[in-house]
Amino acid sequence: MAASAFQAPGGGRQGGPNVAQIEKVKDNLYMITGGGGNTAAFITDGGVVIVDTKLANWGQAILDKVRTVSDKPVSMIINTHTHPDHTGSNEFFGPSVDIVAHENTKMYMQNMDAFKGAGARFLPKRTFKDTMKIGSGKDEIDLYYFGRAHTGGDAWVLFKTPRVVHAGDAFAGKAIPLVDTGNGGSMVDYGKTLAKAFGGLKDYDTIITGHSTLMKPADLKEYADFNNDFVAWVQSEMKAGKTADQAAGEYKIPEKYKGYGMGGDLFGGFKGRVSTAYAELGKK
Numbered sequence: 001m002a003a004s005a006f007q008a009p010g011g012g013r014q015g016g017p018n019v020a021q022i023e024k025v026k027d028n029l030y031m032i033t034g035g036g037g038n039t040a041a042f043i044t045d046g047g048v049v050i051v052d053t054k055l056a057n058w059g060q061a062i063l064d065k066v067r068t069v070s071d072k073p074v075s076m077i078i079n080t081h082t083h084p085d086h087t088g089s090n091e092f093f094g095p096s097v098d099i100v101a102h103e104n105t106k107m108y109m110q111n112m113d114a115f116k117g118a119g120a121r122f123l124p125k126r127t128f129k130d131t132m133k134i135g136s137g138k139d140e141i142d143l144y145y146f147g148r149a150h151t152g153g154d155a156w157v158l159f160k161t162p163r164v165v166h167a168g169d170a171f172a173g174k175a176i177p178l179v180d181t182g183n184g185g186s187m188v189d190y191g192k193t194l195a196k197a198f199g200g201l202k203d204y205d206t207i208i209t210g211h212s213t214l215m216k217p218a219d220l221k222e223y224a225d226f227n228n229d230f231v232a233w234v235q236s237e238m239k240a241g242k243t244a245d246q247a248a249g250e251y252k253i254p255e256k257y258k259g260y261g262m263g264g265d266l267f268g269g270f271k272g273r274v275s276t277a278y279a280e281l282g283k284k
């Protein structure tokens with residue numbers, strides 16, 4: 001999701017310090033919540049690897065929580081995608097920290113004001129296209145790109161030994177997804193990309209989502225089905241001659257996906273998602 005959905009950080013106290021929460025996921029791996037997207041902190045021999053840096057001005061809150069579990073320096077940042085609630089505090093960790101992201105994410109970040117001029121020092125220094133292996137043994141991290149979904153540069157981060165995946169906002173939570181078409185996202189490809197991720201990621205049992213609770217591989221499979229079913233429904237509405245607006249007014253979360261949300265107001269809200277699918281399908 002993008003930053004504007006998260007305008008009330010700070011643990012609820014206006015003007016107070018930003019305070020995050022930390023929970024242990026596995027040995028050496030923690031999830032830090034609050035202030036934007038979920039951050040992972042992986043304690044390796046070479047330092048602490050941070051996945052996603054939340055909104056701007058949340059660096060100290062992240063570091064305060066890291067310090068409750070490790071004295072090691074933060075040595076690397078992995079950005080799952082370009083949005084400012086996932087890249088906003090890169091700067092806090094200083095220009096010497098290694099920063100890694102998908103090659104498209106670097107390109108999208110270069111268009112953000114925060115990463116122009118002096119901010120360019122906090123752009124990814126290393127990028128990958130399909131996969132990248134970082135570290136070895138118990139510290140191994142594997143990065144994957146499975147195609148367009150939330151953006152056109154969504155990285156999937158596998159912490160090999162802890163058997164945990166950070167999915168970023170490709171799997172932000174159980175809801176109609178936000179699709180940032182301006183940064184390469186695709187509503188029509190979304191479910192296909194999730195299915196590829198489900199098929200391509202091996203040997204893990206836990207998923208850190210972009211903005212929700214921890215999930216299981218079966219939840220990812222279900223979320224792929226949910227998105228593919230959604231696009232199939234859009235196709236049937238188009239076939240029936242409905243406009244995008246008419247279709248959007250008719251949609252109900254299918255019974256088998258009870259509890260799923262309709263997604264946030266960003267990128268045109270639910271109607272925007274239907275219109276995006278209509279536009280994409282119309283071009284095929």
Ligand SMILES: [Zn+2]
Pocket residue numbers: 001002081083086150169
């Ligand atoms: Zn996002």
